[in-house]
Amino acid sequence: MSKPRKVQKNKRAGGKKGGQNAVTEATRPKRTGSDPARVAAILAGLDVMYPDAICELTHGNPFQLLISTILSAQCTDVRVNQVTAGLYKKYKTPQDFACADPSELEQEIRPTGFFRNKTKSVMGASQALVEKFGGLVPKTMEEILTLPGVARKTGNVVLGSGYGIAVGVVVDTHVIRLSNRLDLTHHSEPKKIEQDLMQILPQSKWIQFSHQLIWHGRRVCVARKPRCVDCVIEKLCYAGDKTYWSSPESAPRKARA
Numbered sequence: 001m002s003k004p005r006k007v008q009k010n011k012r013a014g015g016k017k018g019g020q021n022a023v024t025e026a027t028r029p030k031r032t033g034s035d036p037a038r039v040a041a042i043l044a045g046l047d048v049m050y051p052d053a054i055c056e057l058t059h060g061n062p063f064q065l066l067i068s069t070i071l072s073a074q075c076t077d078v079r080v081n082q083v084t085a086g087l088y089k090k091y092k093t094p095q096d097f098a099c100a101d102p103s104e105l106e107q108e109i110r111p112t113g114f115f116r117n118k119t120k121s122v123m124g125a126s127q128a129l130v131e132k133f134g135g136l137v138p139k140t141m142e143e144i145l146t147l148p149g150v151a152r153k154t155g156n157v158v159l160g161s162g163y164g165i166a167v168g169v170v171v172d173t174h175v176i177r178l179s180n181r182l183d184l185t186h187h188s189e190p191k192k193i194e195q196d197l198m199q200i201l202p203q204s205k206w207i208q209f210s211h212q213l214i215w216h217g218r219r220v221c222v223a224r225k226p227r228c229v230d231c232v233i234e235k236l237c238y239a240g241d242k243t244y245w246s247s248p249e250s251a252p253r254k255a256r257a
Contacts, residue, residue, distance in 0.1 A: 033182065033183025033184050033185075034183075034184060034196075034199075034200045036200075038236060039184070039200050039201065041233070041236055042182060042184075042233050042236055043201075043205060043209065045232040045233035045236065046209070046212040046213070046216065046232075046233065047212075048232050049212070049215075049216065049220075049231075049232050049233075050211070050212040050215045050216065053208060053211035053212045053214075053215045054161070054211055055157065055160075055161035055211060056077045056081075056214075057069060057072060057077050057080060057081065057157075057161075058081045058084060058085070059084075059162075060088070061162070062137040062158055062162030062163060063093075063094060063129070063136075063137050064084070064088055065157065065158050065161060065162045066125065066137055066147075066150070066154070066158050066162070067084070067087075067097070067122055067125075067126075068080050068081075068084055069153075069154045069157045069158060070118060070121050070122055070125065070149050070150070070154060071083065071084070071109055071112045071118055071122070072112075073114065073118070074113050074114060075112040075113050079111060079112060080112055082111070083108070083109055083111050083112055086108075087108055087109065090108075093135065094126040094127075094129040094130050094135045095126070095130055095135065096126075097122055097123055097126035098123060098126040098127040098129075098130050100123060102119055102120075102123065105119045105122065105123065106119045109122070117149075118149075120148070120149070121148055121149020121150075122149070124147070124148030124149060125147040125148050125149055125150060128146065128147050128148060129147070132146070137158060137162065139159065139163055139165060140159075140167075141155050141156075141159065141167050141168070144158060144159065152168065152190075152191070152194070153170060153171060153172065153190065155167075155168075156168045156169065156170045156171075156194075156210075157170050160206070160207040160210070161207070161211075164207070166203050166204070166206040166207050168194055168198065168206065169194050169197045169198055169201065169206045169209065169210055170207075170210035170214075171190040171193050171194045171197075171210075172210075172214060173217075174213060174214045174216075174217030174218065175193070175197075175210055175213050175214065175217075176188065176190065176193060177217060177223065178213050178216060178217050178221055179193055179196070179197060179213070181221065181237065181239040181241075182233075182236070182237055182239070183238070183239075184196065184197060184200065185197065197209070216231075225243055226239075226241070226242065226243055227243070228242050228243045228244040228245070229243070229244040234246060234250060235247060235249070235250045236250070237250060238250055238251065238252060239252060240252045
């Protein structure tokens with residue numbers, strides 16, 4: 001019982017002797033990452049840096065984008081594009097992939113990694129498209145998630161970049177990392193991050209925001225030694241691993257507000 005009374009006494013004392021500091025700390029505005037004005041400023045900055053950001057997986061139609069996205073798991077877009085440059089000349093339709101020789105297809109996509117599982121997913125998804133959807137990639141998340149090897153991230157990529165349908169936000173490794181660095185989410189799970197972003201972003205920006213953040217993560221806000229000096233939204237960022245800050249407000253902080 002004595003300890004709580006001591007704490008209470010110290011608080012009262014602080015209100016007199018050290019009251020100015022206590023009041024300043026208590027009334028200091030918290031830098032809330034999801035503040036609408038801050039989010040709008042971040043979006044405006046991304047528009048300045050990446051006005052033409054698009055999906056960097058080379059594709060000619062939604063089906064090719066579906067296959068490329070499946071192949072992109074744990075692989076770079078550059079490598080996937082190298083593989084699909086020849087792949088799409090040989091396999092032009094879902095029927096072609098569905099009827100492919102598994103051993104041949106495995107070797108053709110081997111450079112993308114995890115080629116055995118990806119072969120099963122590619123062939124399974126293609127077969128499902130032929131049997132259930134007349135060879136066409138469906139335009140709803142509910143339907144596209146029924147395809148083998150397709151999760152929500154792939155669904156968002158195909159619906160967003162293939163059809164221009166914004167039903168969610170693509171959350172890849174760059175989006176996970178930068179959303180946390182920009183204090184737009186405190187989660188690490190893609191599903192929870194997507195929900196956070198959908199709540200604070202206008203739906204009209206769901207598709208482009210992912211492209212812009214991915215571009216930003218590849219070009220400026222890299223994982224090791226981010227090039228903060230070249231970042232237009234640096235003043236809006238107070239991540240702990242910044243390499244440059246132009247004002248006290250944007251300096252790294254030890255703990256989130």
